[in-house]
Amino acid sequence: MEEKLWNAVRRLAPLKPRFVSVTYGAGGTTRERTHQTVKRIRDETDLKPAAHLTCVGASRAQIDEVARGYWEAGIRHIVALRGDPPQGMGKYAPYPEGYAYTSDLISGLKKIGNFEISVAAFPEKHPESQSFEEDIRVLKGKIDAGATRAITQYFFDVDLYTQFIERVRRAGITIPVVPGLIPIGNFALLKKFSAMCGATIPPWLAEEFEGLDEHPRKRDEAAIALASRQCQQLQAQGVEQFHFYTLNRADLTLAICNNIGIK
Numbered sequence: 088m089e090e091k092l093w094n095a096v097r098r099l100a101p102l103k104p105r106f107v108s109v110t111y112g113a114g115g116t117t118r119e120r121t122h123q124t125v126k127r128i129r130d131e132t133d134l135k136p137a138a139h140l141t142c143v144g145a146s147r148a149q150i151d152e153v154a155r156g157y158w159e160a161g162i163r164h165i166v167a168l169r170g171d172p173p174q175g176m177g178k179y180a181p182y183p184e185g186y187a188y189t190s191d192l193i194s195g196l197k198k199i200g201n202f203e204i205s206v207a208a209f210p211e212k213h214p215e216s217q218s219f220e221e222d223i224r225v226l227k228g229k230i231d232a233g234a235t236r237a238i239t240q241y242f243f244d245v246d247l248y249t250q251f252i253e254r255v256r257r258a259g260i261t262i263p264v265v266p267g268l269i270p271i272g273n274f275a276l277l278k279k280f281s282a283m284c285g286a287t288i289p290p291w292l293a294e295e296f297e298g299l300d301e302h303p304r305k306r307d308e309a310a311i312a313l314a315s316r317q318c319q320q321l322q323a324q325g326v327e328q329f330h331f332y333t334l335n336r337a338d339l340t341l342a343i344c345n346n347i348g349i350k
């Protein structure tokens with residue numbers, strides 16, 4: 088996995104992304120590895136890393152220590168998240184003496200250093216939010232605490248993003264809300280993950296990808312075509328920044344970027 092990761096970093100670096108973010112395992116399981124990867128990207132490449140950090144499975148003191156470590160290592164960008172409980176652990180509950188929600192985490196981070204903070208946003212609303220209004224209130228709370236960029240959960244119908252942006256702007260939110268795009272590297276896994284995170288797989292997509300995991304080349308071609316089309320539709324609406332969930336599949340993201348003129 089590590090080899091695959093560094094291969095992806097090397098292959099994608101020439102595209103000169105604005106930043107490269109490194110995810111944090113559910114339940115903090117990869118805390119040490121996230122930390123080391125972020126530091127190594129900073130030390131050994133020209134890329135600007137951003138470290139994901141969640142509230143799960145650690146007290147405030149422990150999270151503050153990780154954040155201080157980042158600040159001392161010269162890492163200035165954190166993607167602040169609440170996180171989800173590890174699989175099979177039921178509903179989310181704040182860790183004893185931990186940060187309860189992302190807005191609390193951001194307030195804590197800002198006491199440690201003036202980090203650049205990106206946060207998550209949900210075109211189809213977060214599955215635990217009762218309404219779109221609650222979701223926008225939560226997003227506003229994160230911005231009030233210091234976030235200056237939102238990255239969306241992946242989506243497949245571009246209209247979902249367009250409607251979400253209209254809602255966000257109507258609520259007076261002006262920060263960049265960067266669309267998150269996932270090139271489909273494994274349809275079975277995507278279905279499983281989407282059911283958990285509340286992202287819809289439209290029927291037309293299921294029809295196209297069902298059975299394609301048996302034919303990886305065909306699946307890759309379809310994945311590249313789909314994400315390229317999404318980017319082009321977004322570009323037509325004036326969107327200029329994209330966040331790719333590469334999952335270390337450099338080939339897919341490279342091909343998509345090529346298709347939209349980033350070489």
Ligand SMILES: Cc1cc2nc3c(=O)[nH]c(=O)nc-3n(C[C@H](O)[C@H](O)[C@H](O)COP(=O)(O)OP(=O)(O)OC[C@H]3O[C@@H](n4cnc5c(N)ncnc54)[C@H](O)[C@@H]3O)c2cc1C
Pocket residue numbers: 109110111112113114139140141166167168169170171187188189190206207208213214215216217222225226229238239240241267
């Ligand atoms: C771009 C992106 C990157 C991600 N990276 C990771 C990662 O690296 N590691 C990982 O484990 N997960 C990651 N996730 C998943 C994320 O942790 C989950 O979606 C999580 O369930 C929500 O995180 P959040 O930061 O949006 O939570 P929050 O903004 O804290 O909100 C989540 C929900 O909690 C409730 N809530 C929030 N504030 C309050 C409050 N004050 N009072 C009562 N209820 C409240 C609301 O229902 C809200 O919808 C990522 C998601 C995205 C979109």
